[in-house]
Amino acid sequence: MDDARAVLGRCPLFVTLPPDVLDRLAQWFTPRGVRAGEVIIAEGLPSGALVVVARGSLLVAKAVAGHPEALVSRGGPGGHAGEVDLVDAETACASVIAEGEGQLLVLDAQRLRRMLVSDRRLFAHVARALLVDLAGKVRTTNDRVRDAITWGLDATGESIR
Numbered sequence: 297m298d299d300a301r302a303v304l305g306r307c308p309l310f311v312t313l314p315p316d317v318l319d320r321l322a323q324w325f326t327p328r329g330v331r332a333g334e335v336i337i338a339e340g341l342p343s344g345a346l347v348v349v350a351r352g353s354l355l356v357a358k359a360v361a362g363h364p365e366a367l368v369s370r371g372g373p374g375g376h377a378g379e380v381d382l383v384d385a386e387t388a389c390a391s392v393i394a395e396g397e398g399q400l401l402v403l404d405a406q407r408l409r410r411m412l413v414s415d416r417r418l419f420a421h422v423a424r425a426l427l428v429d430l431a432g433k434v435r436t437t438n439d440r441v442r443d444a445i446t447w448g449l450d451a452t453g454e455s456i457r
Contacts, residue, residue: 300325300401303350306374309425320418324411325401330394336377337392343381344405349373352398357391365391379426382408 300322304310310318330336330352337343339359347354353372357365368390371377377392382405412419 303348303374303401307348307376309376309429313421317418317421320415321422324407325403328400328402330398330400332394332396334394335391336394337381337388339389339391340387343378343388346376346378346382346403347392348401349375350399350401353395355393355395357393370395379429383426
């Protein structure tokens with residue numbers, strides 16, 4: 297678990313957690329090897345898992361109608377994906393693909409629910425980390441939408457008022 301603890305300690309989601317909490321958290325993650333090009337999470341299909349990169353890197357891609365998949369982000373060791381899919385019971389909102397051979401740490405929704413029952417304090421740490429991460433993503437998305445609207449208005453010369 298020492299390696300898992302070190303990986304989770306580098307993950308932006310969990311970087312602020314104290315060492316004893318990271319030790320407990322590491323026990324809930326399952327290691328998983330991946331091959332280059334392997335689709336770990338497929339957009340539009342059920343997922344319900346958070347993945348953290350222990351070794352290698354991941355690509356997060358989003359389908360765009362009439363175009364090839366768009367690269368949303370790339371994450372190396374300590375990077376994470378699937379947090380939205382872990383929180384809700386909806387289908388995956390993006391695809392996560394192994395860029396090369398690697399190793400992941402996986403926390404699925406079923407284990408997260410078990411954590412809620414058996415270690416509420418740890419669950420509270422994880423829930424707060426997820427909320428802070430998701431709030432940051434909402435703010436970033438809002439900024440991008442604002443920029444897209446601004447550039448769109450500048451390009452057309454039209455205004456809604």
